[in-house]
Amino acid sequence: MLPIYFASSEAAESTGILGFNIKAFIIQIITFVLVFIILKKFAFNKIIAILDERHKVIDEGVRHGQQMQKERERFEKDTAKIAREARHQADEIISDAQKESRDIIREAEKAAHVKSERMLADAEVRINEEVEQARRKLEKDVAELVSDATEAVVEEKVDSKKDTELINKAIKKGRKSK
Helix, strand or coil: CHHHHHHHHHHHHCCCHHHCCHHHHHHHHHHHHHHHHHHHHHHHHHHHHHHHHHHHHHHHHHHHHHHHHHHHHHHHHHHHHHHHHHHHHHHHHHHHHHHHHHHHHHHHHHHHHHHHHHHHHHHHHHHHHHHHHHHHHHHHHHHHHHHHHHHHHHCCCCCHHHHHHHHHHHHHHHHHHC
16 A cells, blocks of 8 residues: 555656556556455455356356256156157056957857847747647547547447547547648
């Protein structure tokens, strides 16, 4: 501060053209150079190092942000792709399930048709057997009635063997005439 004081006191004593003092100017330049050298030696390097470090942190943050943006875009694309594949698989599963259900229904219908055909065939066989049994019983009953009627008309018992032969001949004749 001493040089500044001297410069200001001398400036008051002698001023040149337009109030410019050469000695004061030279002292101010020397003071500026000394302050600059001291700041350069002790402060500027540290300030520049701090600024460089901050610049690196900022650059790293920007790069990290850009990388995160790229990863986010890739993630969104992957998510969309996975969603499309999942929809496609779901559609295939639904389609397969519908085909399978139609096949199951067809098989059930076929099985029901076969079962009903079998039931009808069994019923027809049973009906034919029952009809045949009823016919035999009817023939037997008719034979007995005819035998009883013949006995009542003739008023004597005809030999049962002969009676049965005559009745069977009559029944066979009746069948042929139909």
